Amino acid sequence: MTYATARPGQLPPREEVLVRAAWVLTVGPAGDLAYGAVHVRDGEIVAVGPYPELRADLPDVPVVGDGTGLLIPGFVNAHTHLSEALTTGMGSELTLFEWGERIVGPLGSVLTIEDACEGTRLRAVELLLTGVTTVNDMFVHSNPDEFASLGVVDGLVSAGLRGVVSFGAEDAAVPGAPWAGAARILAEQDELAVAVTAAAASGAPIGFRYGVGTLLGQSDELLEAGVDACRSHGWAVHTHLAEVREELVTASARWGRRTIPHALGLGMFDRPLIAGHGVWVTESDIDILASHDVAIAHNPVANMILGSGVCPVPRLRAAGLAVGIGTDGAASNDSQDMLQAVKMAALLAKVHALDPSVLDAATVLRMATLDGARALGLDHLVGSLEPGKRADLVLLQDSVCVSVLHDPCGQLVYGASPRAVRDVWVDGRRLVADHACVVIDEREQVERARPLASRLAYASGLADAGISRLRPPGRSAGRRVDDVATDAVAPDAGERSAPS
Numbered sequence: 232m233t234y235a236t237a238r239p240g241q242l243p244p245r246e247e248v249l250v251r252a253a254w255v256l257t258v259g260p261a262g263d264l265a266y267g268a269v270h271v272r273d274g275e276i277v278a279v280g281p282y283p284e285l286r287a288d289l290p291d292v293p294v295v296g297d298g299t300g301l302l303i304p305g306f307v308n309a310h311t312h313l314s315e316a317l318t319t320g321m322g323s324e325l326t327l328f329e330w331g332e333r334i335v336g337p338l339g340s341v342l343t344i345e346d347a348c349e350g351t352r353l354r355a356v357e358l359l360l361t362g363v364t365t366v367n368d369m370f371v372h373s374n375p376d377e378f379a380s381l382g383v384v385d386g387l388v389s390a391g392l393r394g395v396v397s398f399g400a401e402d403a404a405v406p407g408a409p410w411a412g413a414a415r416i417l418a419e420q421d422e423l424a425v426a427v428t429a430a431a432a433s434g435a436p437i438g439f440r441y442g443v444g445t446l447l448g449q450s451d452e453l454l455e456a457g458v459d460a461c462r463s464h465g466w467a468v469h470t471h472l473a474e475v476r477e478e479l480v481t482a483s484a485r486w487g488r489r490t491i492p493h494a495l496g497l498g499m500f501d502r503p504l505i506a507g508h509g510v511w512v513t514e515s516d517i518d519i520l521a522s523h524d525v526a527i528a529h530n531p532v533a534n535m536i537l538g539s540g541v542c543p544v545p546r547l548r549a550a551g552l553a554v555g556i557g558t559d560g561a562a563s564n565d566s567q568d569m570l571q572a573v574k575m576a577a578l579l580a581k582v583h584a585l586d587p588s589v590l591d592a593a594t595v596l597r598m599a600t601l602d603g604a605r606a607l608g609l610d611h612l613v614g615s616l617e618p619g620k621r622a623d624l625v626l627l628q629d630s631v632c633v634s635v636l637h638d639p640c641g642q643l644v645y646g647a648s649p650r651a652v653r654d655v656w657v658d659g660r661r662l663v664a665d666h667a668c669v670v671i672d673e674r675e676q677v678e679r680a681r682p683l684a685s686r687l688a689y690a691s692g693l694a695d696a697g698i699s700r701l702r703p704p705g706r707s708a709g710r711r712v713d714d715v716a717t718d719a720v721a722p723d724a725g726e727r728s729a730p731s
């Protein structure tokens with residue numbers, strides 16, 4: 232099995248700066264600081280405090296920020312699929328099971344390591360420009376010819392993002408013959424872990440988890456082999472649990488119990504585990520999750536697009552679970568805009584409970600930062616602005632949406648848009664500066680991604696089925712970014728839409 236070599240990264244150097252804002256929302260012991268600042272040096276937060284005092288102590292350190300706006304810890308996107316980076320906007324009227332069979336399955340069978348790397352770099356721009364500094368990814372594919380998931384490592388390293396990567400393997404999901412046996416899938420898990428270890432050894436802020444796409448998507452043989460592998464390697468786990476009601480019915484028919492009791496019985500909860508969703512949970516399920524410190528990634532936008540249900544966030548938090556917020560994949564969300572996910576987490580809980588106080592803005596900010604870090608076992612490094620933690624921070628400034636700060640946290644959660652994201656540091660490197668991604672050229676990356684997206688649409692058969700309306704590969708080469716909208720629609724495409 233061969234794969235491309237890592238794309239060399241051109242990361243900005245770690246800088247020493249004093250970052251100031253009208254409000255510093257630390258999500259840490261210092262609380263919310265008016266006219267505060269954070270001192271960053273060598274990739275670490277050195278001090279957090281009132282700007283005048285820090286400035287007096289550090290008269291020669293460059294200052295970033297004009298004292299308006301908000302400074303917050305970088306968001307932790309607790310659950311996504313960069314395997315969907317090039318496949319947004321298809322099948323938005325399908326249920327999860329329909330969408331998985333008609334869209335994700337065909338696309339996953341033709342994903343390549345190049346798609347993974349370039350797609351990761353494309354969505355890294357969107358993640359950074361919406362304030363994400365840590366991303367927990369699960370790459371899902373079923374291409375027997377390539378270890379495609381390894382491309383995510385190259386993409387994240389070159390983008391400078393902090394990340395946790397996993398291969399969301401499924402050997403039983405594709406109708407007909409399984410695409411691979413347990414040995415092939417475990418070999419890719421091993422290779423991915425090796426690639427991550429190598430990247431981390433050279434300084435990249437990246438980690439590995441063992442991925443289980445879904446329990447129902449795996450054979451019993453692979454489920455058991457995976458538990459054994461996690462036990463012997465000490466791997467933590469990333470999976471989905473209790474996303475839709477059909478999952479519970481199907482699991483009960485297959486194993487005589489729902490997925491959470493089944494995962495317990497397999498021993499999956501003996502290792503640290505984060506699960507996307509946790510929507511369809513009973514009280515006994517919550518007891519199981521809480522007693523095993525299972526973390527949940529809440530994905531409100533994807534849950535609403537797919538009509539999956541409402542995660543009982545207040546109940547899970549009351550039971551002591553770490554509940555982070557995720558965008559979910561770019562295809563089930565149709566975006567990687569973390570600010571949308573943060574706002575929707577608050578709104579969905581309120582409308583579901585018919586109670587506007589059920590999940591307040593400060594709690595939602597905490598979920599999107601410190602609780603997400605805790606859910607990934609990274610809260611000793613990131614998630615709050617505290618001396619000694621790594622310098623992952625976001626300055627929001629220069630926009631109407633953060634100009635009137637009667638309630639800074641409320642304005643962030645309910646009012647902030649990506650236009651306000653001015654500067655983003657990951658591990659002390661400024662990857663977004665003055666509202667532009669400086670680590671990846673956005674226009675150039677769009678140009679690189681467009682022919683790959685088109686190839687995927689045709690190789691998977693989704694273009695011929697009328698589900699994708701992209702032109703064939705090559706038709707769009709050399710066009711300007713501004714032409715994407717017109718370019719994306721074939722002249723004879725008419726009003727085709729996803730089949731019902």
Ligand SMILES: [Zn+2]
Pocket residue numbers: 310311312471507559560
């Ligand atoms: Zn997911």
